[in-house]
Amino acid sequence: MPLSVGPSSAGGVHSPAGAITAPRNFRRLLIGGLVCSNILVFVLSGYSLLQSREQYEARAEMLTQNIAGALEQSVAGSIEKLDLAMLTVADELERQLADQGIDEAGMSAFLARQLSRLPEVEAIRVADASGLVILGKGVVKAERTSWADREYFVYLRDHPEGGLQISKPRVGRVARQFIIGFARRYNYPDGSFAGVVSAPIAVEHFSRLLSRFELGPQGAINLRDTDLGLIARFPAIADRPVGQIGNNTVSPDLRRLFDSGVVSATYRTAVSADGYQRTATFRRLASAPMMVLVGLATDSYLANWWSQVYETLAMAGAFLFISVGLGWFLLRLQARAEQAGQSLSDSEAFVVSVVDSLQEQLVVIDGDGTIVAVNAAWRRFAAENGGPEAAPVALGENYFAACADARQVPVGPDTAGMLTGIRAVLAGQLPEFTLEYPCHAAPEPVGSSCVSCRSRGVAGGGADSPECHRAAPGSGRTGAVPPASGKNGRPANGRPLHRQGSRRNCQPGQGRLPCQHEP
Known part of the structure; x- marks a missing residue:
């Protein structure tokens, strides 16, 4: 049997009970870790994309606000220059009216100079008090074009302090295109209405x-x-x-x-x-x-954001694919390991059942003499012959200490020689050690027992461990157990096995060892 494993809670030799549940716990942890990590990746990706979208939207809002502000300043600047030019023209008209009347040739030249300074203005024109257009670019007096019905003309005629009037888009009667009209009133020297100065700006501007x-x-x-x-x-x-x-x-x-x-x-x-x-x-x-x-x-300002979305989803998807693939691979490895572990467990269970079916009493001790495994025959013999006193030779107890205690009993085997032989096997000085001695234990007839120890390979820190056994009653065997081949003819599975057997009955309660011989 593979005696390098520890004993069970019942005192036998088999794999630890935790080895059965460990693969299941690993599987749960692996699946849970994969699920949690992927959820975390997608949550963080979603949060990052949400934050990024908010930034794109904030930039779009700021851009529209800045453009609106810039347009307001640009339009306001154009209107301010235009209004200043119209005030200059109105002042010149009022000056000429206060002198000898309007000099049409001189006033036309004056209007041309003002217009050259305002490229955005379509023309500067003048209408008299009746609304008839008399001066300006493109004016043909013979056509007798009139503004008398225009809202701005009527308003300025009726409101001396009307100020600058701006009309809605319309097709100019002289310009013959869509324009925005800008108009101001000019007066006679007595303050009465003399007419209107108009400076339309083409909608195209x-x-x-x-x-x-x-x-x-x-x-x-x-x-x-x-x-x-x-x-x-x-x-x-x-x-x-x-x-x-x-x-x-x-x-x-x-x-x-x-x-x-x-x-x-x-x-x-x-x-x-x-x-x-x-x-x-x-x-x-x-x-x-x-x-x-x-x-x-x-769609325009979020175009780059959507590219970021696709890239992020691709990376998250790649992480999902890789993690699932890795998880599947690890689960496959774990499944194979479980199968191998189950096969090993089944093999160990079979070996334990075989060892427990032996009539020889068998004990495994480590390099310090601690009992790490016993078979059913050992436990049965200890119970029949020692009762509570058999505890020193139970699992976890020190076999060397039990032998030392046995030396204080008047009857018993040559414990000193037995200890010396077992330690020689541990030290690698002997390949095996066998001791035969008389033993009395009721109800069996008086017979002899033997202790046989063989090295099972290097255990722990390098010291060999003996494999000891006791021959079963009436078996006629001296307790030789064929070792597995190993270095220097020793077995290589690492535990000392100590077997004891009796050829005659031993009297119960004769000491701490399962069997003690008479001197």
Whole structure:
């Protein structure tokens, strides 16, 4: 039997009970570890992607706010320069009216000089008190073009302190294209209404102004009036109704915010007027009755984020695939190890049953003399002959100490010689040791016993361990157990085996050893 294993709780020799449950615990830990690690990887990946998306969205919001602010400053700058030029023209008209009347040739040259300084302005024109256009680029007096019905003309005529008036987009009667009208009143020396100075800006100029900003695919910038009517849009979509000048179709989100009266706001809309999902900022202009709307398409500013999503999912999937593959491989190895362990356990159980079926009493001791295994015959003989006094030769006890105690008993084997022989086997000085002695133990007839020890190989720190046995009653054997082949003719499985056998009965209670001989 493979006696290098420890004894069972029942006193036999077999594998530890924990070896059965260890593979199951390993399997549970492995599967649990794989599941937890993959959950952790996917949770961390999801959290990282969520944080990344929030950063992309925050950058998009900031970009739309910055562009809206820049557009407001640009439009306000253009209007400020234009208004200053119109005030200069009005002052010159009032000066000439206070002198000898308007000098049309001189005033036309003056208007041309002012216009050259304002490239964004389509023209500077002048109408008299009746609304008839009398001066400016492209004016043909014979056509008698009139502004008398224009809202800004009527308002400035009726309001002396009307200030700068800005009209909604319209097709100019002289310019013959879409323009935004800017107009100021000029007066006679007595303060009465003398007419209007107009400096329209072509809508195309605002379109060019919007085109300076890059918003990516599906991004859009709108300039709208106070009724949300479209003034200019980039990119233009003139072939669609929502891209027509004056169209006031907007998303419900923008309509709600605009009607609330807020000056500016940043929002996300699921579907804008042209059908795209966007993050947008709108801002009312302080210098004009207009508003700027800047929108970034969600698909555009999240394009890099989606690439990051695919990369992260690919890495997480690769981790899942590798971990599952590694787990499967380890489980396969564990299953094979379990099969091998079960085969070993079955073999050990078979060997234990064979050893326990022997009539010879067999004990295994280590290099220090500690009893590490016994067979059934040993336990039975100890119980029949020693009772409670047999404890010193039970598992875990020291066999050398038991022999030493036996030397104090008047009757017994030559324990000194037996100890010397066993230790010689342990030291490698003898390949084997056999001692035969008379023994008396009822109810068997008086006979003889023998102790036979053989080395089972190197145990522990290198000392050989003896294999000792006692011959069974009436067996006629001297207790020789064929050792497994090993170095120097010794067995190589590492434990000393001590067998004792009797050829005659021994009297019970004769000492601490299972059998003690008479001198």
